[in-house]
Structure formats: structure tokens, C-alpha cells
């Protein structure tokens with residue numbers, strides 16, 4: 468197993484551009500979707516009726532699909548595969564689990580925690 472990730476500024480730049488482009492396309496839709504899902508889920512305890520249960524189920528399915536789409540869209544700029552394994556969100560990745568290229572600069576993270 469490779470223990471050191473490779474630092475390539477062009478990969479880091481491409482990754483942040485990919486996230487920004489994805490957010491521009493789906494960010495607002497996802498926010499509304501998750502807010503509606505949360506509202507329906509809470510309402511189910513207050514007013515446990517079948518239509519509300521169906522609405523919650525449909526919204527949950529949509530949220531699941533949007534997560535799958537995000538995983539397909541946010542691939543590593545270096546190897547083209549999803550940078551995470553399992554069910555984790557690609558957004559949580561600091562480096563690609565397949566080619567070990569940094570996706571977020573480790574030096575910027577140090578700067579942020581100090582500043």
C-alpha cells in the first residue's frame with residue numbers, strides 16, 4: 468500500500484472546479500430536496516397519515532438517487548474513478564483512494580487551521 472499521497476496542483480484545481488460546477492448545477496435542488504425530506508419526516512410524527520408517508524418515501528428515494536448522481540459526477544481528475552470507497556460522499560475525500568493524488572491541498576488545510 469502506498470503511504471504518501473502525490474501533490475499535483477492541477478489535480479487539486481480540477482477537483483475544486485468540478486465541485487463548484489456540480490454545486491452550480493445541483494446545489495439548490497439538493498438543499499430544497501433535503502429540507503423537504505426533513506420537513507416530511509418530522510411531520511410524520513405529528514400527523515402520521517399515508518400520503519405523508521408516501522411523500523417521505525418518494526423524497527427519500529430522490530435524495531438517494533441524487534447522492535448516486537453526485538458519486539458518478541464527482542470523479543477523481545487524475546484516474547477518473549470515485550475518490551472514495553463504500554458509501555462515503557466524494558466531498559469528504561481529501562485524496563483519491565485509488566491513485567493517492569491529493570484532491571484538497573494539505574498545505575491549505577494547515578493554513579486554515581492556523582488562521
Ligand SMILES: [Zn+2]
Pocket residue numbers: 543544545546547548550563564565566567568
Ligand atoms: Zn484517482
